[in-house]
Amino acid sequence: MxxxxxxxxxxxxxxxxxxxxxxxxxxxxxxxxxxxxxxxxxxxxxxxxxxxxxxxxxxxxxxxxxxxxxxxxxxxxxxxxxxxxxQFLDQLHEGQTLQFRLTANPSYSVIKPGERQGRIYPHVTVAQQRKWLASRAENLGFHFIGQDKADFSSKVPDHFAFDVMSRDWPILYRKGGHRIKLSRVTFEGLLQVADLERFKETLIHGIGREKAFGMGLMTVIPKE
Incomplete structure (x- = not known):
């Protein structure tokens, strides 16, 4: 890589x-x-x-x-x-605390009666976007500093050491000239590696949708 x-x-x-x-x-x-x-x-x-x-x-x-x-x-x-x-991936280890930056497309799917494939909708509030990322952390091989077995039915606690740093709606032209706007959100904060192999897969393959269009890449650096 x-x-x-x-x-x-x-x-x-x-x-x-x-x-x-x-x-x-x-x-x-x-x-x-x-x-x-x-x-x-x-x-x-x-x-x-x-x-x-x-x-x-x-x-x-x-x-x-x-x-x-x-x-x-x-x-x-x-x-x-x-x-x-x-070489960088080989230096990571479980329990390590890292600073991260992630630009992603927080979204969710809704399948309506009679439809085979769900429709994709963006999360639009900061609270929804933070919850989107926090609720995925365990499956992605890490947890946030301050995170435990939290209940994500409401907003993400403020003491979780990450936040939304920027949000915008860049333009994408689909086939046929169809013009759409994608939700683009940049997160930054601190995380701790929980499952090393799963975390490496996350760094290599990205997080969320629209990876071909500048979303999903998480980068990390060791916290000094």
Whole structure:
């Protein structure tokens, strides 16, 4: 596995004029793996957009290394970099406390009478979005600092060490030109690894829906 990053050249209007919707970012990510395209064997790439200290970055997690020239298409020259993610995963251990960041699409499915497939709806309040993540933690191999066998029938307790840092509704164009808005939420906080193998799977495969469009990637760093 590889974790790559490039600073998006937001000051170059000509360069980023195409980046007006999630599909354009998705295409940028996919074109950064020309060997996969040529071989006809395209793997899933988790990615997200990070805003840090007034700069914007594209972060990509992938099974193979991206082409740094392609990854730099809309980036600040010289900022594209790639690191081995396997080495980082090998350093994790159960009981470890980590700082995390996750951009996700908190949503739920409702199956109505006569329908075979449920309809997807977004969670729209901060309380709903926090509950969505907290209620999944155990199955994802971790728990939050301050979390026990809590009852999630109501809101998530404030002492849980994570929160919603940003929320927005970026645009995605589906086939046929259908324009929709996706709920995008960024969480940050502290977690503790409970089940190491399950947690590694979570980091590799992501959380929730719309992974092709910049959702689901969780990254962690050891708490100092």
């Amino acid at each position: 590889y974790l790559s990053r490039v600073e998006i050249d937001i000051k170059n209007r000509q360069k980023i004029k195409d980046l007006t919707h999630l599909g354009a970012f998705h295409n940028w990510v996919e074109k950064s793996f020309p060997k996969e395209i040529a071989a006809g064997k395209r793997s899933r790439h988790l990615w997200r957009i990070d805003n840090l200290a007034g700069k914007k970055y594209l972060l990509v997690l992938s099974q193979t290394q991206p082409d740094l020239l392609q990854l730099s298409t809309y980036g600040v020259p010289g900022t594209a970099q790639v690191k081995s993610y396997d």
